[in-house]
Structures are given as C-alpha cells and as structure tokens.
Amino acid sequence: MAKIGRNELCPCDSKKKYKKCCLPVQIVDQFEVSVYKKDRHFITELDPEIESICHEALEQLELGRLNKVKELANNLYAQNSRNYLVNFLLGLCYAKEDKFEQADKYLSESILLFPPFVEAYFNLAEVSLKKVDLVKAVNCFNSVIEIDGEQGEIGKLAAQELKELKEITLKYEGLTLDEYVENLTVFNNAFEALKQHNFEIAINLFSRVLYKVPKHVQSHGNIALAYSAQGKNELAVKHLKKALSIDPDYRPASDNLKIIALLEEGQKLPFFMNEINFYKDGMKSL
Template sequence: MPTTHITLVSQSITELSEAHPIFVTMIRQRKTDSMEVSCFLIDPGCLGVKDAWYEIHEPDLDALKERYFEDGCIEKSAAWGRHFVESAVAYAKKLGFKPHRDYKKATRVFGGIQTKDCSEDFSFGRNGKPFYFQSSKEDAATARKIINQLKAKCGDDGFHFIVEYSVEADPVTTQVEQCLEWAESGRIEDAFVKLKPLVKKHPDHAKVLYGWGLLHILDGDRLAAIRYLRMALEQDPEDQYAWYNLSVCYREEEQFGRAFEANCKVIEFGDENDAFWENAQEINRVLTECAHESELSIEDYISSHISFDLGVEAMAASQFEPALGHFRTAVQKNPRSHQGHGNMGTCLLQLGRPDEARKALQSSLDIDPDYKPALQNMKLLKKAKTDKPLSKEVFIHNFTRDK
C-alpha cells in the first residue's frame, strides 16, 4: 500500500542532460482503498509535457510499476515530482510550447504538495540549448512547425535538433505559402495569378491543391474550395488543416454530416494543443448534442445528413432516381425529417409516380403541417392528372438542408 503521496520516475532521469523522454507517475492514496494516478510523459529537450492522463487505480503499487515501468523506476518524493513536472512545463512555455491538453486534469494529484520542499534545480535542453528530437509520431510538417518555433525564439543557431528526414519545405510549397500570405494580406488576385500555373504544372501536389482550395474559400467560392480540398486530401489524407477547412466549408453549406466526419479527421490527425483541434472537438460536441435533442444516435444523425446532402446534389442535377434512394436512406435514419419526406415526394413526381409522391408529401405534412414546399406540391399534384414525368419546373424543389 503506498504512502499518501509517491512519485515514480523512469530510469532515464539519471541521464537528464541527454534529454531522453522521461515518464513520471504521481500517486495519491484515496480513503476508499484506491489510488489516484497521474502520468506525465516529459520531453526535457524543449516540448515539456507531451502526454498526460489521470486515472483511478487499484491499490497495488507493484502492479502499477509492472504496468508502466518494465525497465524499472526510481522512487522520488511528491515535492520532487511536482517540481520536476512544473519546471518542464515552464521551460517549454518560454519556448512557446503548451503542455498536453489533459495536463490540467492530471495535475489534480498536486493538491497538498509543496514544491518548496524540493530544493533540486533541473537543467533542460542539451548542452545549454533547447533540443528537439523528432519522435515516430511526428511527421515532417509537425517537425517543421516545431523547428520554426525554435528558430523564432532562439535563432538559427540557438538550439539543437535531430530529425528523421528533411523538414525543409520544397520550392513548390514555399511558393504556395507565399501566395497564401498575399491572399491573407488582401492580395487575392495576385495570389490567384501566381498559383494558377502551379495548379496546371503540379495537379497532384497536395500543398498546391490545398492552397488553391484556400484561395477559393477567401474568394467566397465554397463549392470549388470543397472540390480542391478533397483533391488535396486524396494526396495527403492526414493533413489536419485541409480537413479543418473542408469542415468549415461543409458547415457553411449546411452539410453537417460531412462537417462532423471532417472534424473527426482533424481530431484523429491533428495536434491536440492546436486551436483547430480544439475547435473541431467543440463543433462535434455541439452536433452530438443536436443528435440527442433529435432523439437520434450520433451515427444515425450524421448518416441521415450525409444521405440528405447526396440527395440534394443528385436532385439539383435532375438525377431523380439516385436522389430518391438517398432521401429514402435519410428518412430511414431520421423518420422525423419532413424535408427528407418532402424531397422524396418531389423526386417521385418527377419520375411519374404520383400515388407514391402523394404518400411521401403527406408524411412530410404529418410531421410539419406548415411545410410550404410540401403544401405547394400537394396542391399542384391535385391539379395535375397524369402518370407521365413532368417538367422539373412544375413542382417546387427544396434544396434546404435539415439542421
């Protein structure tokens, strides 16, 4: 049974000057015969707390050591543990790096621990300078971002780094970044002129397609932006920024199902300390609440939205048979979608199936008696006595997305 507070630290602490990752586990015994456990993965080179979590563990210290410290550990005081972790956070903060998003939650074990009880000083970095070592979880883009941050804070020669592969941007990417800087400063036309030849010359370059998509966002053409961002993601499926901007476009187009899926990709591939990642989490939280308010699972809610959007696209292209199939799927997932039933009715009218159309329109009106497109189409249906497909201008189309 552990004492009230205890700190366990990996053996790598004995070589702190080498800036190897250090794993710290802080334990507080609870009155309920269980332990509060907070874990911190420390990068003493420059990044500080790279990972953190909090959990309740059974009161078995040996099992905890076996779980987290296969190569053995060193026991330290609670004051040492808090002082070391907070010192690493402070060092990283000076360099512009924030601790892991769950750091605050993990610090709940700090209660009652006084850092003044530890007089030890810690030296971070390597050989007196910040040191960055690219981990296997950090791709070239992430490594480049970290190195650029260190350059901004320390200068070109003010830090050390080791990377798996080159983090220097290729010339094409550099040109794309320049175009985006122009666009953000108001020079959108100049950016279009400069980037257009690159799109023709490098049609499969992820950054070129991404930049072309962003320019269309800034120019207000969201549909074109969606097209090029999708193309960029075909080349680089893990680009969190392309996924995030795609999500923004989908939300503006009221395609909430697709926006949710894009945000899931941001969360999967993104940096947890990035504002984009946090925004994606918050937006999906709101969409999940909307699903619950609709008494749907989040899976059915998102699926119904995506099917509805596919139906709208097909109907806008006068492809009424495929559109009908998409709307059927939408109302199967969300039977209370008056717009889905209404659009089914419109498709059936265009396909020359008035009896089925009447049932679909009535289903729409049963849900919302004041739904104008269904009311108008029902009125037109009563006047039209034919079993042949009618001109698409005859009946009212509803291109409004469910919310």
C-alpha cells in the same frame, strides 16, 4: 521528448516555424511507415522553394491580400499542379471568395497528394459546412483528430467543432451526431434514387428517415413524389398534407398537392427534374 508545436521554432535551427520547415518531411516519413503496413502508398511533391513561396503567400492571405495571392496561386498551379501546398493555397483563395465548389476541389486534391495534411482536412471540413455537406464535414473533422490527436493544435479545434455539432443536433433534432449523419446519408441516398426514378428504393429510404425524424418535411414531400410517380396518389396526398401540417408555408408541398389531388388513383404523376430540385433546396434543414 515534448511534442513540438506547429508554430514553434524548428529544432533544426533554421529559425523557421516547425510547420514550415521539418514537420512536412517528418510527417511523410511517419505516414509512409504506417501506410506501408496497410499496403497503401502515396507520392507527394516536396519542393522547398515552392513551399516557402506558398507559406509566405498564406501569410499574405491572412493579411487580406486575396487578389495578389490568388494571382500568385494560379501562376504556381500552372507549373506545379501536383504540389499539395499549391493546391491548398488555391483552395483557400476560393474559400475566401465563397466559391466553395472550387475550394472543395483544390483542398480535396491537396489531401490526395498529401494524405496527412491536417490543415487541408480542417479547411475542407469548414468548406463542407458552408456547402451544407455535414457528412463530409464530420468525416474531415474526424480525420483531423485521427492525424493530429485531440490535444494537437488543429485537433483541438476539430474536437470543438464536433462538440458544437453534437450539441446542435441533440438540441434541435433530438439525435446524436452519429445518428444525424447516418440519417442524412440515408436521405441523400433516397434523393439519388428518386432522381434515378428508382421509386421503390426511394420510398424505402425516405421511410427510414421518417422513422427517425417523423416531422422531416422534405422527406414527406419527396416520398409523396415517389408514391405519385407509382400512381399511389392517396398515399402521396397523405404525405403532402402531413408536410403542410408541420410547415404550412412549405410551398413545394402546397403546389404539388394541388396537382396530385386532381389525379385519379393509379394515374402516375409526370416526373420532372425541376420538381426534384425544388425539394433538394430543403435538404439543409435535415
């Protein structure tokens, strides 16, 4: 039997699109069988009336009627906060407003309520790209393909997005997408260690990033802070100068070099969060 497209008419003769009619129920049935074998279960609220309202609202959202749809979504959420489509609708509204943190919250909740919801994964991936959270974006695109397949309507879009990301990382960073994501994960962990003043761990992790990407300016800048916080100012100065040789206009490095160059070896740099956050702004270039 040929696979029914999500936008085709439902075979139950309801004259509705398949994705608005029997598809959610069939996905739940299929998914419950697969997760049962793994001792994983989920409970989702399926309310045909609410879902019909949400689907109509999604069509209105596509027509640009954001304010009206968001008001409806908020009203629905007040009474149906555990409905996956209500959360999805609200997440899309926030995404349309470029409020990506809120969009992430509701799209993620939609997935928690209905794990096989491929559209939520895809939109969460797009929101994650806007937030420069490449790790999450790649994971979401991969989830789309896992659920929908590379030949599914949404799966094809996800596969194309991953293909473009692979081309970009290879062209500009000389890394495969997997290597890039791994390196970014290491950088994020290093940054968290730096915030927690776990300087030795931060140094080890930033060193791993620099082993793969020797010209990563932000890692040079951050590792300099970690070294100086330990009183190893000669090493700190070395990395700051390296950062400036790569990017002479990188102001955090030049500002901190002026301070650290005045410190004696063994004298520890006072550590302030605003200095760390200044470097965090550069994470998007990794």
